[in-house]
Amino acid sequence: xxxxxxxxxxxxxxxxxxxxxxxxxxxxxxxxxxxxxxxxxxxxxxxxxxxxxxxxxxxxxxxxxxxxxxxxxxxxxxxxxxxxxxxxxxxxxxxxxxxxxxxxxxxxxxxxxxxxxxxxxxxxxxxxxxxxxxxxxxxxxxxxxxxxxxxxxxxxxxxxxxxxxxxxxxxxxxxxxxxxxxxxxxxxxxxxxxxxxxxxxxxxxxxxxxxxxxxxxxxxxxxxxxxx
Amino acid sequence: xxxxxxxxxxxxxxxxxxxxxxxxxxxxxxxxxxxxxxxxxxxxxxxxxxxxxxxxxxxxxxxxxxxxxxxxxxxxxxxxxxxxxxxxxxxxxxxxxxxxxxxxxxxxxxxxxxxxxxxxxxxxxxxxxxxxxxxxxxxxxxxxxxxxxxxxxxxxxxxxxxxxxxxxxxxxxxxxxxxxxxxxxxxxxxxxxxxxxxxxxxxxxxxxxxxxxxxxxxxxxxxxxxxxxxxxxxxxxxxxxxxxxxxxxxxxxxxxxxxxxxxxxxxxxxxxxxxxxxxxxxxxxxxxxxxxxxxxxxxxxxxxxxxxxxxxxxxxxxxxxxxxxxxxxxxxxxxxxxxxxxxxxxxxxxxxxxxxxxxxxxxxxxxxxxxxxxxxxxxxxxxxxxx
Ligand SMILES: Nc1ncnc2c1ncn2[C@@H]1O[C@H](COP(=O)(O)OP(=O)(O)OP(=O)(O)O)[C@@H](O)[C@H]1O
Ligand SMILES: [Mg+2]
Numbered sequence: 001x002x003x004x005x006x007x008x009x010x011x012x013x014x015x016x017x018x019x020x021x022x023x024x025x026x027x028x029x030x031x032x033x034x035x036x037x038x039x040x041x042x043x044x045x046x047x048x049x050x051x052x053x054x055x056x057x058x059x060x061x062x063x064x065x066x067x068x069x070x071x072x073x074x075x076x077x078x079x080x081x082x083x084x085x086x087x088x089x090x091x092x093x094x095x096x097x098x099x100x101x102x103x104x105x106x107x108x109x110x111x112x113x114x115x116x117x118x119x120x121x122x123x124x125x126x127x128x129x130x131x132x133x134x135x136x137x138x139x140x141x142x143x144x145x146x147x148x149x150x151x152x153x154x155x156x157x158x159x160x161x162x163x164x165x166x167x168x169x170x171x172x173x174x175x176x177x178x179x180x181x182x183x184x185x186x187x188x189x190x191x192x193x194x195x196x197x198x199x200x201x202x203x204x205x206x207x208x209x210x211x212x213x214x215x216x217x218x219x220x221x222x223x224x225x226x227x228x
Numbered sequence: 229x230x231x232x233x234x235x236x237x238x239x240x241x242x243x244x245x246x247x248x249x250x251x252x253x254x255x256x257x258x259x260x261x262x263x264x265x266x267x268x269x270x271x272x273x274x275x276x277x278x279x280x281x282x283x284x285x286x287x288x289x290x291x292x293x294x295x296x297x298x299x300x301x302x303x304x305x306x307x308x309x310x311x312x313x314x315x316x317x318x319x320x321x322x323x324x325x326x327x328x329x330x331x332x333x334x335x336x337x338x339x340x341x342x343x344x345x346x347x348x349x350x351x352x353x354x355x356x357x358x359x360x361x362x363x364x365x366x367x368x369x370x371x372x373x374x375x376x377x378x379x380x381x382x383x384x385x386x387x388x389x390x391x392x393x394x395x396x397x398x399x400x401x402x403x404x405x406x407x408x409x410x411x412x413x414x415x416x417x418x419x420x421x422x423x424x425x426x427x428x429x430x431x432x433x434x435x436x437x438x439x440x441x442x443x444x445x446x447x448x449x450x451x452x453x454x455x456x457x458x459x460x461x462x463x464x465x466x467x468x469x470x471x472x473x474x475x476x477x478x479x480x481x482x483x484x485x486x487x488x489x490x491x492x493x494x495x496x497x498x499x500x501x502x503x504x505x506x507x508x509x510x511x512x513x514x515x516x517x518x519x520x521x522x523x524x525x526x527x528x529x530x531x532x533x534x535x536x537x538x539x540x541x542x543x544x545x546x547x548x549x550x551x552x553x554x555x556x557x558x559x560x561x562x563x564x565x566x567x568x569x570x571x572x573x574x575x576x577x578x579x580x581x582x583x584x585x586x587x588x589x590x591x592x593x594x595x596x597x598x599x600x601x602x603x604x605x606x607x608x609x610x611x612x613x614x615x
Contacts, residue, residue, distance in 0.1 A: 091612055098515075108519075112524050115230055
């Protein structure tokens with residue numbers, strides 16, 4: 001099956017004077033419609049890896065391919081369009097826009113590339129908010145929601161443009177284990193219904209074990225790559 | 229565009245206090261700039277008006293030895309039929325003749341000015357400035373207030389004048405005028421053209437044609453085109469600007485210093501806006517990072533702040549212009565001279581007012597350029613990494 005994202009021999013250094021290497025020769029790819037997790041200790045490089053996968057950060061060397069296209073030579077403006085259409089992000093720190101309501105936040109990626117919100121988009125937003133269970137707070141400003149509600153809003157936002165791949169950094173980090181479980185099942189359902197690829201960073205081994213493939217990062221290297 | 233605009237609008241509305249504060253800052257700057265500009269313009273208009281409002285602004289004078297213009301009726305007719313009349317408001321012939329009032333002890337020297345009162349009134353407002361008596365007829369004379377007081381001359385008295393031709397003439401005082409310039413009240417006596425021609429022994433001739441123009445500061449240009457158009461020998465065209473260089477350079481100095489103040493006020497305002505918007509970019513860097521991660525382009529991210537600049541610029545310009553007009557009106561209402569008249573008149577120069585607003589708007593947009601570029605350069609990882 002084709003790969004939706006692929007890293008080829010990626011290295012990442014931080015710092016200009018004192019260079020520290022965070023990722024070492026990473027070769028990693030994820031298949032279309034697969035459901036994957038990345039685990040590893042704090043500071044091992046998971047977020048860095050995910051940011052590079054999502055073209056938010058550029059590797060020091062190596063290649064990043066999204067949907068078969070090499071991104072290293074692409075301009076910022078093309079990367080922006082690629083991100084908008086192809087990738088949905090759920091960040092470790094959920095990051096809603098505090099000036100906007102939950103519903104407006106969910107619709108934001110759609111508005112970025114469309115001049116007006118269509119009825120279909122609106123209905124899709126409502127449906128997604130229903131799925132993640134935040135319909136009753138949809139008109140609250142982002143600041144007027146609990147941490148868990150914000151996180152679920154961020155999940156709905158990541159899905160609004162029906163992206164090919166969702167990159168999620170600790171998407172259930174702020175949730176209790178019950179809700180965490182629910183959200184996780186929901187992601188799984190979306191994966192099965194829409195064929196959306198998921199790459200989920202988590203420190204929760206129990207959750208990881210429910211995914212189709214577990215990639216473990218230790219000190220910037222892939223230690224284990226377990227497909228089931 | 230629309231997206232950037234709506235985000236800018238939302239950013240501004242979500243921090244209302246801050247937005248109002250910036251708009252207030254711009255408004256105060258604009259109002260001060262507008263007030264100073266209007267004040268100085270009013271001052272200059274008043275000054276120019278009191279200097280040349282009641283005098284000839286463009287004058288055709290004779291360069292012949294006898295200092296007279298022949299065929300002047302024809303000249304005036306030609307002038308009044310020419311295209312130049314769109315710029316010229318008054319054309320008035322005059323014959324000046326120096327005389328001595330020999331019937332008094334001091335025999336002062338005055339200038340007998342023969343006028344066509346219907347025409348000259350538009351320049352000197354003589355009809356309104358006759359204090360007592362009436363306009364002179366044949367062999368009559370209108371004398372100034374100071375002259376009448378100093379020589380103790382009354383209406384109805386007859387004076388004897390000695391002309392430069394060496395002949396004496398009897399003139400009856402028909403009235404007393406006050407041109408509000410003591411020097412003129414002392415040195416001018418007014419009469420009809422015909423009487424003046426008799427005294428000067430210059431039948432059918434005049435010494436000058438006095439004119440006023442619509443745009444007083446174009447007097448030199450009008451004078452030049454006039455000289456080119458009439459092509460008559462033995463005359464010269466003077467204008468008030470050539471004769472008032474000192475006043476003009478004074479006005480110019482005033483304009484320049486007023487302009488400098490206005491420019492510095494605007495620069496201060498622009499720097500203020502710029503620094504506040506830079507802070508706003510820092511405040512909103514999270515949001516910008518998120519938006520970019522979602523696919524907002526660098527260009528759109530910078531447009532957000534250009535729109536913020538434009539929006540607060542429009543707000544500041546409108547409030548500032550209103551405030552500035554309020555200040556100007558208050559000043560002309562409350563700053564009154566001893567005569568109860570405003571110290572400086574209010575002249576609403578709409579072009580200037582519009583320009584002030586436009587400059588405030590432009591300065592706000594330009595001030596937003598640095599913040600906008602910062603916003604464009606911001607990369608999402610900078611923000612996403614660690615909250
Ligand atoms: N901007 C930076 N400059 C220098 N070093 C950095 C920078 N960002 C991250 N690092 C380092 O890179 C390493 C990997 O960081 P990363 O955020 O990818 O870890 P992580 O696996 O996501 O950890 P966590 O589970 O705590 O989120 C860490 O050692 C971190 O200190
Ligand atoms: Mg992390």
